[in-house]
Amino acid sequence: xxxxxxxxxxxxxxxxxxxxxxxxxxxxxxxxxxxxxxxxxxxxxxxxxxxxxxxxxxxxxxxxxxxxxxxxxxxxxxxxxxxxxxxxxxxxxxxxxxxxxxxxxxxxxxxxxxxxxxxxxxxxxxxxxxxxxxxxxxxxxxxxxxxxxxxxxxxxxxxxxxxxxxxxxxxxxxxxxxxxxxxxxxxxxxxxxxxxxxxxxxxxxxxxxxxxxxxxxxxxxxxxxxxxxxxxxxxxxxxxxxxxxxxxxxxxxxxxxxxxxxxxxxxxxxxxxxxxxxxxxxxxxxxxxxxxxxxxxxxxxxxxxxxxxxxxxxxxxxxxxxxxxxxx
Numbered sequence: 511x512x513x514x515x516x517x518x519x520x521x522x523x524x525x526x527x528x529x530x531x532x533x534x535x536x537x538x539x540x541x542x543x544x545x546x547x548x549x550x551x552x553x554x555x556x557x558x559x560x561x562x563x564x565x566x567x568x569x570x571x572x573x574x575x576x577x578x579x580x581x582x583x584x585x586x587x588x589x590x591x592x593x594x595x596x597x598x599x600x601x602x603x604x605x606x607x608x609x610x611x612x613x614x615x616x617x618x619x620x621x622x623x624x625x626x627x628x629x630x631x632x633x634x635x636x637x638x639x640x641x642x643x644x645x646x647x648x649x650x651x652x653x654x655x656x657x658x659x660x661x662x663x664x665x666x667x668x669x670x671x672x673x674x675x676x677x678x679x680x681x682x683x684x685x686x687x688x689x690x691x692x693x694x695x696x697x698x699x700x701x702x703x704x705x706x707x708x709x710x711x712x713x714x715x716x717x718x719x720x721x722x723x724x725x726x727x728x729x730x731x732x733x734x735x736x737x738x739x740x741x742x743x744x745x746x747x748x749x750x751x752x753x754x755x756x757x758x759x760x761x762x763x764x765x766x767x768x769x770x771x772x773x774x775x776x777x778x779x780x781x782x783x784x785x786x787x788x789x790x791x792x793x794x795x796x797x798x799x800x801x802x803x804x805x806x807x808x809x810x811x812x813x814x815x816x817x818x819x820x821x822x823x824x825x826x827x828x829x830x831x832x833x834x835x836x837x838x
Contacts, residue, residue, distance in 0.1 A: 585812035603813035635719030660717035668781035700790035
């Protein structure tokens with residue numbers, strides 16, 4: 511027999527031999543083994559953190575929280591630029607705004623522009639990104655030409671298209687006349703003016719959506735397309751069965767961003783038509799501006815702005831729940 515079995519200490523040594531290796535011994539709780547952080551050091555770390563966050567918090571409170579609260583207070587007063595009546599009047603401004611036909615007409619113009627501009631701004635951007643992603647020659651030139659207009663100021667774009675839309679000297683009407691089509695009063699016809707602004711906005715801002723789509727397409731794994739090719743799927747089949755489903759999160763994000771941007775339209779409308787003709791293109795933001803700084807009714811314009819703010823929040827919440835339901 512072995513010495514281990516005959517040794518008088520075998521009963522004591524056996525458990526030690528059959529136990530866990532020393533390297534696998536469970537470690538103690540770090541909170542119990544590590545020395546606790548001293549209170550002065552913890553306080554110093556907290557102060558350093560607040561010090562780094564202080565500049566942002568200062569700008570956040572001064573330029574966002576305070577104007578938001580003060581604007582809400584102003585909407586409950588009859589405040590005017592003339593200083594005639596700054597006292598509290600409760601919800602009278604909101605009641606007047608809800609019965610204001612001009613406010614509803616301006617809000618309708620804003621919603622109309624949002625609907626007719628969002629669809630082409632998403633679809634055209636998708637087509638542009640797909641063409642570039644295919645691998646056309648001189649891709650840097652295509653990307654630059656698609657994205658460059660987005661870098662222009664709204665004043666430049668508005669002036670450029672105002673000349674293009676000129677009834678007598680504009681390039682668009684001159685081209686229509688050469689092919690035998692009648693000239694169009696682009697910015698003077700109530701039935702056409704909004705579409706003219708949509709075309710200008712499409713040319714100006716589609717580059718941003720194009721860039722988002724292109725980045726998303728380039729992140730799709732190439733193995734998906736290789737497997738589809740081996741199964742005999744053509745280019746169109748791959749686009750509709752692989753590319754579009756993979757782009758769903760990006761499409762949802764672009765639609766949301768585009769709707770929020772279109773709801774806040776002001777610059778190009780004010781510079782190209784000033785809300786005309788006959789108020790057919792005046793957005794609600796311009797009506798808020800005119801009410802406050804032309805009609806001197808700051809309290810009433812603040813109330814309209816908060817009604818509009820509620821609409822934007824409602825659209826954002828609705829889009830959030832739709833996105834959450836699709837992801838679930």
